[in-house]
Amino acid sequence: MIEKGKISAYQMGILMFPTILATALLFVPSITAQHAERDLWLSPIWASSIGFFIVYIVYQLNKLYPEMSIIEYSTHIIGRIPGKLIGLVYIVFYLHVNGIVIREYGEFVVSSSLITTPLVILLGSMVLVCAFAVRGGVEVLGRCAQIFMPGVTLLFLLLIVLLIPDLHSNNMFPMMEHGLKPSILGSIVPQGWLSEFMLTSFLFPFLSDREKGMKWGMISVVAVMLLMVLTNFAILFLFGGITGDLVYPVMTAAKYISLAGFFEHLESIVMAIWVASAFVKISVFYYVIVLGTAQWLNLSDYRPLVLPIGFILLLFSLWAAPNLQELTHFLGTSSTFYFVSVQVGIPLLLLSITLVKGEKK
Amino acid sequence: MKWAAILGITVILVLMAMYEWPKMDKKMKKEKSAFVAITIIGWLLAMLLVFFPDMPGPTQLVDAIYKPLGKLLEK
Numbered sequence: 001m002i003e004k005g006k007i008s009a010y011q012m013g014i015l016m017f018p019t020i021l022a023t024a025l026l027f028v029p030s031i032t033a034q035h036a037e038r039d040l041w042l043s044p045i046w047a048s049s050i051g052f053f054i055v056y057i058v059y060q061l062n063k064l065y066p067e068m069s070i071i072e073y074s075t076h077i078i079g080r081i082p083g084k085l086i087g088l089v090y091i092v093f094y095l096h097v098n099g100i101v102i103r104e105y106g107e108f109v110v111s112s113s114l115i116t117t118p119l120v121i122l123l124g125s126m127v128l129v130c131a132f133a134v135r136g137g138v139e140v141l142g143r144c145a146q147i148f149m150p151g152v153t154l155l156f157l158l159l160i161v162l163l164i165p166d167l168h169s170n171n172m173f174p175m176m177e178h179g180l181k182p183s184i185l186g187s188i189v190p191q192g193w194l195s196e197f198m199l200t201s202f203l204f205p206f207l208s209d210r211e212k213g214m215k216w217g218m219i220s221v222v223a224v225m226l227l228m229v230l231t232n233f234a235i236l237f238l239f240g241g242i243t244g245d246l247v248y249p250v251m252t253a254a255k256y257i258s259l260a261g262f263f264e265h266l267e268s269i270v271m272a273i274w275v276a277s278a279f280v281k282i283s284v285f286y287y288v289i290v291l292g293t294a295q296w297l298n299l300s301d302y303r304p305l306v307l308p309i310g311f312i313l314l315l316f317s318l319w320a321a322p323n324l325q326e327l328t329h330f331l332g333t334s335s336t337f338y339f340v341s342v343q344v345g346i347p348l349l350l351l352s353i354t355l356v357k358g359e360k361k
Numbered sequence: 362m363k364w365a366a367i368l369g370i371t372v373i374l375v376l377m378a379m380y381e382w383p384k385m386d387k388k389m390k391k392e393k394s395a396f397v398a399i400t401i402i403g404w405l406l407a408m409l410l411v412f413f414p415d416m417p418g419p420t421q422l423v424d425a426i427y428k429p430l431g432k433l434l435e436k
Contacts, residue, residue, distance in 0.1 A: 035434070096419045188434060297395050304385055304392045307377045308399040315406050319418040330420055334431030338423045 002294050002302050003138055006208040011142035013216035013223075014149050016200060018277035019284045020051075020224045023104050024193045025156075026248050026274065028228070029235050031332045033243035036186025038172055040236055040243065043183050044228035047190035050344065051221035054197045057347045059214040062204040064354055070201045070347065071295045077350050077357075086346060087296045091289060093342050095309075097196075098285035099316030100327065102126060105278040106317065107324045112251060113271055123317050130283045131310045134290055135303055138206050141283055148276045155269050156227070159250075160234045162257045162266070167237035190228065192336030197221060198343035202288045247328070286313065363411055370407045374400055 007015070032040045058070075065073040071090060075083030106123045114122065133140055176183070200217055207213050235249045238256065246252050254270045257263065290309050294302035321327035378400060385392055409416060424431065 092419075096423075100420070185434070293395075293399075297391070299392050299395055300389065301392060304381055304389075304396045305399060307381055308374075308396060308403055311374065311377065311403040312399065312406065315403065315410060316419070319406075319410060319416075320420050321418070322415070327420075330424055333434045334424050334427035336434070337427045337430040 002300065003206055003291065005137045005139035005206060007138055007142040007203070007206055009207050009209050009212035009216040011146060012200060012203045012207060012213065013220040015142055015145040015203065015280065015284060016197060016217070016220045017149055017223055018145060018152065018280040019199060020193055020196055021227060022274070022277035022281040023101060024190065024224075024228060025231055025250055026108060027104065027328065027331060028190050028193060029232055029249045030244055030246050031189045031328075032186040032232065033236075033249075034186075034332070035188075036183045037241065037244070038174070038236065039176055039183035040186055041172065041229055041232040042176075042180075043187035044190050044225050044232065046184055046187035047194050047228075048221055048225035050191045050340070051194035051197050051224065052218060054195055054344050054347065055200060055214060055217035055221060057344075057351050058198065058201045058204065059217065061201070061347060061351055061354070062210070062213070066210065067205050069205060069292065069295060070198075070350070071292045074346075074350060077353055084296065086350075087292065089342065089346070091292050091296060094285055094289045094292070095313060095316050096320065097339070098282060098289060098313055099318075099320040100331075101278070101282055101285060102313065102317035103320050103327060105274075105282065107327070108248065108251075108274060109271070111324070112248070112267065120314075120318065124314055126279070126282060127286075127310045127314050127317075130279065130286050131306050133279075133283045134287045135306050138203070138287065141280070141287060144283065145280050148280060152273050152276050153227075155273050159254055159257070159266065159269060160230060162259060162263070163234055163238060163253060165259075166256060167234065168240070169237055171237050171240040172233075188336050189332060192331075192339035194221065194224065195340050195343040198347060199284060199288055201347065202291060247324075286310070289313070366411050367408065370404065370411070374404055 029040065032043045036043050061070070061073065065076065068076070071087040074086040077083065078086070102123055105126060106119050109122055110117065110119055133144060197217065197220075200213075204210065204213055231250065235243055235253060238253050239246065239249065243249055251267055251270050254267045255265075257266045286309070290302050290305050293305055293309065299305075321330065378396075381396060382393075385396070
């Protein structure tokens with residue numbers, strides 16, 4: 001195997017947690033609110049079903065091919081050339097998605113704190129930092145997540161606790177005024193984010209305790225769902241009907257905090273949360289691209305590819321969208337169908353092919 | 362200005378190759394060719410983006426494919 005490191009199932013769970021939440025906390029609440037309005041707290045619950053589903057599919061596929069990632073077993077399942085094509089689809093897909101993630105990071109930092117810094121410098125420095133983490137391998141990523149995530153989660157909960165005096169729970173009534181439809185429509189976009197649990201397919205082969213993999217994957221989905229519900233509650237109680245018009249509701253909420261006249265300007269906390277979790281998120285995607293490319297080309301080592309692929313990632317992040325408005329529009333409309341069809345459709349297809357083949361034998 | 366960008370990109374890629382090349386074993390022919398190929402792809406893409414910054418990207422392609430479904434969520 002290319003990667004010699006091992007991580008525990010618990011580390012995989014904690015690694016996936018920021019991988020979903022980093023951008024989901026910033027962009028998704030307002031996109032959900034545009035459809036679900038007062039029921040936006042329900043949407044992550046519907047959306048989490050796709051997370052459970054994909055973890056289950058990936059686990060079943062991994063049981064059949066324990067030492068391989070999807071790039072390798074797709075050639076075993078449907079033959080060499082179609083399998084390689086699927087591998088290429090995944091590599092280009094993750095290059096594109098990671099380009100979008102890096103761009104979101106850069107746009108957020110430029111618009112909120114480093115206003116005069118050129119975008120490309122921010123993007124390039126982030127890619128470079130992540131490149132060093134990726135060179136270290138999967139163990140380094142696991143440790144990074146273990147160090148950052150407890151702090152990040154605590155800070156985030158602290159933000160919500162500080163907002164409690166300003167929260168008005170009557171904003172959530174009347175509940176389900178128009179039935180379940182708005183909340184289900186609002187759950188489509190979070191579904192795209194939760195389908196990123198597909199990345200566990202690349203991490204499963206490195207687990208030291210694989211039988212616990214499914215359990216920790218599921219726990220990770222539950223944790224992501226709970227934090228999204230909590231965020232949506234806090235934002236709904238704070239802003240009520242205007243949530244859908246804000247670009248970064250969590251950031252606006254943090255600016256809102258004012259305790260006893262001196263505890264103000266807490267947006268730097270959001271920035272700290274965001275940079276730390278975006279670092280983990282970008283590194284995981286980056287690692288998957290590099291590892292996937294090395295597996296696709298049957299190389300013996302993935303480290304030489306880290307820097308050149310980082311350069312292509314930087315280009316993709318600049319190329320992904322001309323500006324933030326178009327990017328948010330894309331994320332709010334067609335992106336979900338793209339994410340779900342690649343990250344859930346293809347594994348489901350592969351699993352059903354193996355089941356049919358198995359019955360023939 | 363464009364020539365400066367091209368020069369800068371080329372310098373970055375050369376520095377990258379100088380950092381990475383000595384670390385690779387002599388036997389690792391496949392890795393070396395993969396490294397060269399990916400670097401060249403990166404350089405070509407960078408050149409395209411320098412000369413045609415408004416070139417439609419992957420996002421527009423995906424948007425065109427999934428437009429009928431995306432319209433469901435249009436507001």
